[in-house]
Amino acid sequence: MPQPNIDASKLKVTLTETPKPDYDNKTLSFGKNFTDHMLCIKYTEENGWEAPEIKPYGPLAIDPAAFVLNYSVETFEGMKAYRAADGTINLFRPSMNMQRLSTSSQRIKLPEFDQEQFLQCIKELVKVDQRFVPDQYGYSLYIRPNFIGTEPNLNLMYSKEALLYVYLSPVGPYFPRTVKLYANSEQARAWPGGVGNFKLGGNYAPALKPAMDVVAKGYDQILWLLGEDHYVTEVGTMNFLIFWVNEDGEKELVTAPLDGIILPGVTRDSLLALARQWGEFKVSERRVTMPEMIRAIADGRMLEAFGAGTACVVCSVSEIFYEGKSYAIPVDPSNPDAVFGPLTNRLRTELLDIQYGKTPSPWAVPV
């Protein structure tokens, strides 16, 4: 008999007796405010997936010897719920997150799960906590699915027990301004044969100190370069895209290919798809090096550079520090106060219009 998989019809809901007050949109900062409830689904190798449970948000009881606390057996996702003008709450391409979570979890030997049923449970959680979905354009309810290995066992085998859980955090705009990046070729976020293309917790801890170091220097985030040719990979919380006139004189939107180094971002994929639909310029996934970018800046061929990710949606890059020198990146030459470049803004608006239900699209999935 096959073991039970996740079954949304068995969902148990226990509501909190101490609901939190509503959050004021103005005071929201990313990832610090949580809602009333969380979703927990336990797995054991012996009995498969247990009945999903929505219960009050609160501490998890984790064995000191659990895989997650010793060997970082953990993977996560980032998604958002958006409130449309008519009150509908939409998720954005959630099946891409389900698929990526599945891919990431298999990489660290966490058990397989029914993606459809898990998504159904997430929708139920969002419905239970729907009062926390902000009703303001640009604001949303961030959804964090976490998948952790909970078996207490120091043997480097695999975790025979696991917890898949989801919690929610109402958020405002992540970077409501342009950002300055610091190109780092000394440390590496990811490498060939590594795990940079999986959303594992272990990719993030090593990036904290380098990130804090560049903040101390007055920059916002790191632009991760790789190898001797200084291949431009990603920002770590965002994929990185440039819009330029390439060396062949063509207008081109280009970002790093999914070569095993790069996180396959849902926003990245969506922006590339939108731009390809337009068909107005070349859209490429290929490796670009920092020296190529510097040449383009020097030649006046760099039009815009921006980051893309679920948390930030998009954000324009106004400056990149590289090998002792700071390079200005155009944002919007027609408007010195612009927070987004023209192409960045057009992509952003099209995406937000889908997410907030202004433009009908199969990418918006009502809860």
Add this chain to the structure above:
Amino acid sequence: MPQPNIDASKLKVTLTETPKPDYDNKTLSFGKNFTDHMLCIKYTEENGWEAPEIKPYGPLAIDPAAFVLNYSVETFEGMKAYRAADGTINLFRPSMNMQRLSTSSQRIKLPEFDQEQFLQCIKELVKVDQRFVPDQYGYSLYIRPNFIGTEPNLNLMYSKEALLYVYLSPVGPYFPRTVKLYANSEQARAWPGGVGNFKLGGNYAPALKPAMDVVAKGYDQILWLLGEDHYVTEVGTMNFLIFWVNEDGEKELVTAPLDGIILPGVTRDSLLALARQWGEFKVSERRVTMPEMIRAIADGRMLEAFGAGTACVVCSVSEIFYEGKSYAIPVDPSNPDAVFGPLTNRLRTELLDIQYGKTPSPWAVPV
């Protein structure tokens, strides 16, 4: 006023009311049996280190949004307590573990701690649970200090709250036999600019699947190769050492240098020091490639190869699979049943004799 650091004199001890039965040495397997108590020391940026606490072993209450569960802000150590014939319980070079834990924790922005005071608390924990220190040569009490970021905050800054905790597991011999390694050049455990030289949980999760895959092929562990020249790095749970006649005709004990890729093992360091004291052959920390090793095997110059680490102490390698071919490594040509090669066994015996108090040494530190 400086914030309070760890203060062993403030240690609070709460003993369990449900002590576990003694373990039978014969049934011990690595890292599955835990003792009655654990040590917990909490930190907050606001108030510094709280009073250390020894309390019954049990689940930790961790916020779902804690850094450790989302971004793998976690580092650990592995140490052992050994019971000497006269009943004394020794730690082995514990200050090296304290220093490495400090180095690892700074890499992921966990707070600094007083190494001496923390070690004092660990000694107290071992004393409280001393009945679990096995009284048999080759058996010991494994000590696992874990250091985790506990602040609930999804921002990729650093964790302003942390928990340093220690738990204990009585263990028997890790590999009571020779091991077969599978050389892996397709995936990478570590990388220049990466974090392979720090004992971070995030280095271990990505190695689980590759390790299970080679177990399914009949091998014990992976020998991690790096780069196009297939530099022989380490085993992942052990450093890797070879004893050979090098291409200049010299007898040489050689292991990978501490070049940022390699975990700086305490056992590795100790074995190199012992062999250097003997002064009988060359002892080198330098890069060796897999093709060089294959040539030495073909020429009959390979004498022994072995892994070294706290969990296993040493274990001889009898076979390495590389690029479609299996290569036999000599263990002890004079004894087909030998589990250790002659040099490996001599190093092991000298080390164990220090650890179990047979040979007086400043490396053995009584609790």
